[in-house]
Amino acid sequence: MSAISLQGISKRYPDHVAVEKFDLEVQAGEFMVLVGPSGCGKSTTLRMIAGLEDISEGRLLIGGRDVTHAEPHERDIAMVFQSYALYPHMTVYMNMAFGLLRTSKLSRSEVDQRVREAAQRLQITELLERRPNELSGGQRQRVAIGRALVRKPKVFLFDEPLSNLDAKLRTHMRGELERLHAELGITIVYVTHDQVEAMTLGTRIAVMDRGHLRQVGPPMEVYRRPADRFVASFIGSPEMNFLAVPQGTSEGHTWLSDHFGDAALRPGATLGLRPEELVLSNASGSEAAPLSWLGVVQRVERLGAEAYAQIRVGNSDVLVRTEADAALVAEQSIVLTPELSRLRVFDAQSGTMLTPRV
Template structure:
C-alpha cells in the first residue's frame, strides 16, 4: 500500500479518532458504535477473538472499507471518503507480500521507485537506513528466498517504514513465526516503533503479543470495543467477565453481592474487596494470585479461603498448576512456584486462599 498523502495532518491531534463507527454487511453488524482515540506515537493493539470485528475496524482506518456510520479522522483531518492511497499510512500484512524475484534492497526500495516518493539519487541511502533500522545491514544484495521467516518480516517492516508514514497498521504481524521467534520479534517491533516514532496499530488475537508490545489495548467482542486500557489495566482491572476470561486465565465464582461479601450457592459466603457492585456478580481471581495448601490456612481478616479436593498438579517448569474440585462441582485453579505448595496429595484435601486485593468483582 502506498504512502503518498495529499491531505496534511495535524501532529497535535490524535493519530486516529473513531467516532461512533459501525459497519454493516447485509444483516450482519460487524462493528458497532466504536468511539476511541489512538494517540500519536503510541503502540496500540486491537485485540479480540476471531469474528469480533477487529479486522473490519482496521480496514475502515486504512480506507479499504467505508464505515456504514460514524466518522474516521487521521491526524485531526476527516478521512471518511478519502481513498486508501491518499491516506498517510502504510500496512504490513501477515504474508509480508515480498517479491521473491527481487533482492532485499529492491523489495525495500520498490515503493519509493514506483510512487516516485524520493529522488533516484536518494533511494540507495534511504534503503541502507531502513535496513539498518531493522538490523539487516549488509543484506541488501541477498535474495529474499535466502532469508529466514524473521528476516523476511524485517524486510517487510523496512519497506513499510521507508517512506516514514504517520501511521503503520499491522495485521496479525507475527502469526507466521514460530513461538520463540515470535517472542523475540515482539520486543524487536516495540523497539523499532520507539526508534522511528511512528504510530503503530496492530490487530491480533494473541493476548501475550498485545500485552508485550502495546502502550494501550482496545479489547473487542461482538463488534464492540469493551475496554481500552494499558496492558496492566486490562489484565489487573478487567471491565467485564469476557475481558477477564479472554486475557489470561481467571477463576470465576458467581453469586450475590451485598457490597461486603459474596454469597455463592454451595460454597458459602466470601469476603469481598472494596466494591460498589451489589446484586448478581462474578468474583474473578487469577490463578497466580491464589495460594494453596494441604491444611486449613490461618488467613488474615478479609482474605478468603475455599476447601476443595486436589485433582491434579501439573508441573510447568518454574511453576506448578494445581486443579481443585470444589464442593459445588466446579474447578478452581492455583498456580504457585514449584516449592510454594506443601502437603498436597492428589485426591486429598486442599485449600485455595487469596488476599482481598487479589480478586475483582464484576457486575453480572
C-alpha cells in the same frame, strides 16, 4: 491532537455487522493494540483505517484530517500484513524501494538512502540482493517492515505480523518491534488475537468482542481491572478463575456487601481471581479469612519455576499458581483463600465488574 480518531465507525455487510459504532483515539507515538477473538472485527477495523474497506458509518481522522472517504494513498499510512506480500521476482532492495520510486517524488539517491537506513536498522543489509524465496520467515517479515519504514508514514498498521513465525522468533520480533517503536517514536496500530502479544507490546490495548469495543487501557490496568467478564477471561493466561460466592459464611457475605454492595450477593454473581491471587493452605489449619473455599487437588503441573494446581471446587475447576515444589498431591483437601485486595466481583446479569467501595 490524536494521530488517529475513530468516531462512531461501523462496518455493515448486507447480512452481517462486522464493526459497530467503534470509538477510539490513538495518540501520536502510541503503540495501540487491537485484540480479540477470531472474527471480532480487528482486521476490518484496521482495513477501514487503511482505506482498504469502505466505512459504512462514522468518521475517521488521521493527523486531524478527515480521511473517511480518502483513497488509501492519500492517508499517509503503511500497512504490514501477516502474509508479507513481497514481490517474489524482486530483490529485497527493490521490494523496499519499489513503492517509493513509483509513487513518491524522491530522487533515486534519496530512495537509496532510505532503503539502506531501514535495512541497517532492521539488520538486513547483507540480504539486500537476495530474493524473498531465499529468506527465512523472520527475514521476510523484516523486509515487509522495512518496506513500510522507508515510506516514513504518519501511522503504521500491523495485522498479525508475527503469527507465521515460530514461538522463539515471535518473542525475538516482539523485542525488535518494541525497539523500533521506542527509537523512532512512531504511531502504531497493531492487530493480534494473541493476548500475550497485546500485553507485552501495547502502550494501550483495545479489547474487541463481536464488533464492539469492550475496554481500552494500559495492559496492566486491563489485566487488573477488566471491565467485564469477557475481558477478564480473554486477557491473561492461564485464564482468570470464576468462583461462586461461598455458602454459609455470614462474615464473608458481610464483607462482600460492605465492599461491593448487595449486587455482589445476588444469585449468579461471580468472583474473579487470577491463578496468582489465590493462596493454598491445609484444610486442618483454620485461617481467619472472611472468604475461602474448600477444594480437592486434581493434579499439579510443575513447570520448573512455578507450578499450577488444578483444584476441584464445587462443580468447577480452579487453577492456582504455587511454588514449583509445593507439597501437593492429588485427592488432597485444601483451602483456597483469595488475596482480598485483588478480588473482583462480576454482576450476575450484565457481567460487568462491580466497582469496589474502598
